[in-house]
Amino acid sequence: MKRSQNALLLFILVLFSALPPLGQGFWALNQAQQAHPTDYAQKSHFYEVAARRLPWRADLYDEAGQNALQQKDLPRAIALLREAQRKNALSPQGQWALANALHQNQQPEEALLLWEDLQARGTLLNLVLPRLAEEYHLRSRFADEEKTLQAWLQAEPQNAQARTRLGILQLPYQPGLALSNLVTLGESSPALAKMLQNLQNSLQPGQPAYLPALLSGQILASQEEWILARLAFDYANQQAGGNFGTALGWLALSLHKTGQPAAAEKLFKQALAAEDSALLHALYALHLEENRNLPQATVEFQQAQQREPQNPAWQMALGRVISQSDLAQALTHYQNATALAPQDPQTWHALAAFCAEQQSYLEIGLQAALRAYALAPSDPQSGELLARLLMAVGETESAAALLQQNAIAQPQDPAPLFYLGILHLQTGESAAARDYLQRALALAPQGEYSQAIEKILQADTP
Numbered sequence: 001m002k003r004s005q006n007a008l009l010l011f012i013l014v015l016f017s018a019l020p021p022l023g024q025g026f027w028a029l030n031q032a033q034q035a036h037p038t039d040y041a042q043k044s045h046f047y048e049v050a051a052r053r054l055p056w057r058a059d060l061y062d063e064a065g066q067n068a069l070q071q072k073d074l075p076r077a078i079a080l081l082r083e084a085q086r087k088n089a090l091s092p093q094g095q096w097a098l099a100n101a102l103h104q105n106q107q108p109e110e111a112l113l114l115w116e117d118l119q120a121r122g123t124l125l126n127l128v129l130p131r132l133a134e135e136y137h138l139r140s141r142f143a144d145e146e147k148t149l150q151a152w153l154q155a156e157p158q159n160a161q162a163r164t165r166l167g168i169l170q171l172p173y174q175p176g177l178a179l180s181n182l183v184t185l186g187e188s189s190p191a192l193a194k195m196l197q198n199l200q201n202s203l204q205p206g207q208p209a210y211l212p213a214l215l216s217g218q219i220l221a222s223q224e225e226w227i228l229a230r231l232a233f234d235y236a237n238q239q240a241g242g243n244f245g246t247a248l249g250w251l252a253l254s255l256h257k258t259g260q261p262a263a264a265e266k267l268f269k270q271a272l273a274a275e276d277s278a279l280l281h282a283l284y285a286l287h288l289e290e291n292r293n294l295p296q297a298t299v300e301f302q303q304a305q306q307r308e309p310q311n312p313a314w315q316m317a318l319g320r321v322i323s324q325s326d327l328a329q330a331l332t333h334y335q336n337a338t339a340l341a342p343q344d345p346q347t348w349h350a351l352a353a354f355c356a357e358q359q360s361y362l363e364i365g366l367q368a369a370l371r372a373y374a375l376a377p378s379d380p381q382s383g384e385l386l387a388r389l390l391m392a393v394g395e396t397e398s399a400a401a402l403l404q405q406n407a408i409a410q411p412q413d414p415a416p417l418f419y420l421g422i423l424h425l426q427t428g429e430s431a432a433a434r435d436y437l438q439r440a441l442a443l444a445p446q447g448e449y450s451q452a453i454e455k456i457l458q459a460d461t462p
Contacts, residue, residue: 025053029060040071048080048154066097073192077101092123110261119148125155133165140227142169160184166384168225171216172232176203179257185223190379191346195219210239217250222256245275249283256287278307280316287322297321312337316350327360333460338368348372350383356388365389380406391423399423414440420450425456 167181355365
């Protein structure tokens with residue numbers, strides 16, 4: 001009897017000693033659930049406290065970790081999510097968060113394994129497949145990328161991004177298949193539409209065997225897909241029987257773009273020995289220009305211009321290189337280009353862009369932008385450039401109207417919103433400026449304007 005009384009007393013003592021931590025756990029859980037949705041620090045703290053006080057709720061480490069990641073506390077997020085993983089309580093959303101945290105923490109291979117596991121389990125595919133396709137592409141694992149894109153399209157047959165990515169992958173060796181997947185890409189730019197049409201024509205009977213691969217490589221180069229472009233140009237050279245100067249020149253530029261300047265220099269010499277053409281001198285000039293050998297780059301562009309004096313591209317290239325040392329001479333070259341091709345909007349666009357970027361010859365630039373816009377009114381870049389020059393000469397109302405029009409016509413393009421933000425900053429309307437800049441940043445958090453926007457927003461914060 002006494003032994004059973006002692007056992008009962010011991011049980012009561014254990015129960016009462018456990019109540020305070022349990023009470024703290026339930027209180028912390030309630031605090032976490034009642035916290036403001038964007039108060040990630042508080043939510044993460046209370047979820048962690050609850051997880052430690054309620055041993056059967058290991059899933060709360062997952063919640064704490066996800067909120068820590070939202071707070072951008074990477075080490076803590078990783079530690080909490082790892083604890084949930086160790087206790088077999090990591091949710092698919094938690095695993096996605098852990099992978100993202102590891103990737104941001106410079107641990108990309110561990111992140112990749114977690115994303116691959118989610119795909120294997122068929123979980124969160126709408127998030128995982130796009131991310132895996134991107135990661136495989138960055139690693140040049142093109143076969144894995146293609147399988148991922150096929151799976152993405154099986155899940156979302158109308159997804160334009162996945163279809164375009166697949167078309168890009170198919171260009172080097174399957175240009176016919178690629179064309180059917182690159183419709184959206186062609187719609188993004190008149191120049192790209194023309195390049196794709198040329199590729200379509202090259203597939204007709206009677207065309208040189210190397211031509212589809214050569215044109216495919218040029219399309220890939222225009223998209224900065226230099227590793228794939230290198231494959232296409234190498235294949236074009238093979239199809240031409242080897243030592244094909246044009247293909248070798250493009251292949252040399254691809255080597256330069258993929259971090260092999262010495263190999264590129266050697267191959268350029270071989271290409272120029274095989275074929276003394278304007279194009280090859282221009283490609284070599286690009287290589288020299290990017291290596292900051294501007295005097296020699298100027299010489300090579302002049303060689304191209306001498307071989308094709310009626311080609312405005314070489315005048316524009318000379319203008320670009322010479323603008324770094326002599327604005328007046330550069331202006332002459334850009335104006336020469338417009339004289340050679342007065343109906344080509346690209347020549348007027350180049351002249352206007354030069355004036356806008358240098359903040360010089362603004363009236364000349366404005367007239368050039370008006371001409372480019374008149375020749376290509378549906379090109380968003382023409383409207384954006386015209387608005388920039390209108391702003392530069394003080395025509396803010398006209399610039400605002402044009403940018404508003406562009407923002408409506410191109411709702412996914414951050415450029416009009418960015419320049420609307422800049423315009424409102426110039427006119428002292430800081431609240432409107434902040435709104436436009438934040439909207440532009442939301443459209444493209446890693447885009448070409450993101451760093452400038454973040455710098456402006458930080459400077460504008462009291």
